[in-house]
Amino acid sequence: MLEKTLDNRNYKDSVFVDLFSTDEKAKERFLSLYNALHGTNFCDIDILKNIKLDQVMYKSFVNDVSYLVENKIIVLAEHQSTINPNMPLRCLEYVSHLYERLFESKEKYSRKLLAIPTPEFYVFYNGIEPYPSDKTLKLSHAFINPVEPPNLELIVHIVNINQNTEHQLLARCKPIKEYSIFVQTVRKWKECDPVYGFQKAIEECISHNILREYLERKSKEVINMLFSEYNYEEDIAVQRAEEHEIAFAEGLEQGTHKKAIESARILKQLHSDTAIIMQVTGLSAEEIETL
Template identity: 60%
Template sequence: MKKHNRRYKDSVFVDFFSEDRTAKANFLALYNALHGTDYQSTAILKNIRLKQVLYMSFANDVSYLVDNKIIVLAEHQSTINPNMPIRCLEYIARLYEQFYKSKEKYSRKQLAIPTPEFYVFYNGKEPYRGDSLLKLSDSFTQTHDEYALELSVKVVNINYDKTNEILKLCKPLKQYSLFVDAVRRNIAVDKEHGFEKAIKECIQNDILREYLQRKSKEVLNMLIGEYDYDTDIAVQREESFDMGRLEGSLQAKLETARLMKQANCEIPFIAKMTGLTQAEVESICNG
């Protein structure tokens, strides 16, 4: 796969719905689809996106103030992260800090704050049911009938499917879903040139044509950045799994050695049978 000198920290998803010159129109169509509204003017939208919060070094979020609501969107192309409610809580707290001066929070007058809504758009490879909710209370150590603090994140599967209702209602999202599908198919066949082929295929098939014709180089770099990020995360998860497996194996060996010592086995024999060093076995015996 080709490497580019410039690393884009935004994804195609973020650019298409938050940064590009057509982003507000794309987001408005999505907002209408989510809420059953028919707004026509993007003047009602205010982009209030925070940089590099949800994903730290790789920002993959979209935030708008619209209709007295704060809409926060995030895209997941891998497995759904169950900690999204916690991350969204941190995110909305930082957003609210921008709305009011510190002194206003101590006023006797109750502040009126925009209502937050959180969405995760999932287009990963693993099967995932349609719509579901991730709740902050799912992480609480104790359960109660009522919670003093709750935050819900709606997960929406946007993988291309002719029966997917949200894709029927929002053309920009449908086009984006088709684009992701094309990228996935082409990169699976040709890792070296898959991104370029996907872009050409979409332009030929009138999928995000104007956007891709205008920004093909930027999109290519963003795709490479996304691919590198996903690869890094996968490696980290695999390393974490391997480390946990190694630690578990060591603990099993140590427990076996302890039991063998209790059975009056000789230290050299214990070391030979468990694969531990004699020093490790002796430390167990002396512990």
């Protein structure tokens, strides 16, 4: 059901993607984030090349930001709900498409060894469920038959950017810190005022100098993006609740059936009539016969 929702989603940029990939000042913010992650002090945004995949053509990766910098492919993603444990597999699919776009097919059959950019994968988590400030997900954790060392590996670095984690990245990178506060403010106002919450959150952030220039310039666009994002998150939450209810109901049904079989077995040992056992347990004659 989740994949169906992903396929039907209107793929507009999220606020996260707009801030760090598509907005006119996105490169400045991304460079600040890159410096914070790598301990560098680059100032020239010309070293960045935006290589984000077109989501219309490749929809399985949501909220992605991709840049080529210093011979590295940096892939960023955002999660507002529970971290998806399959992120390494999704990142593998994503970076494979990036390499396809960076190199022509004929180059891959050359006798010369291709020099390919080194990939790095980061996921920024700002959901409400408790999560470590730092965590690493590995593709090899999903292998049915793991081997050491793995024949194929992909590592995703998870960073919890919620304010209560006091992650060092928040102190090093002003844009990501202000974005974290913005998300927290939106969440607060959305709960207090479902109708005008987004507008009030933007007004509060502007008054507290949080993403002020960006929000003053693009308040209407941001509200539209927030509506799209939160509708998507609510769809996922509803689907997860439905899946939980179905699993719970199936578990109850299996337990009831198991109890009926146990009761039928006892009645059969007492030489009760099959018709009576059927009436008491609800089992079919064929099921009782096999006991």
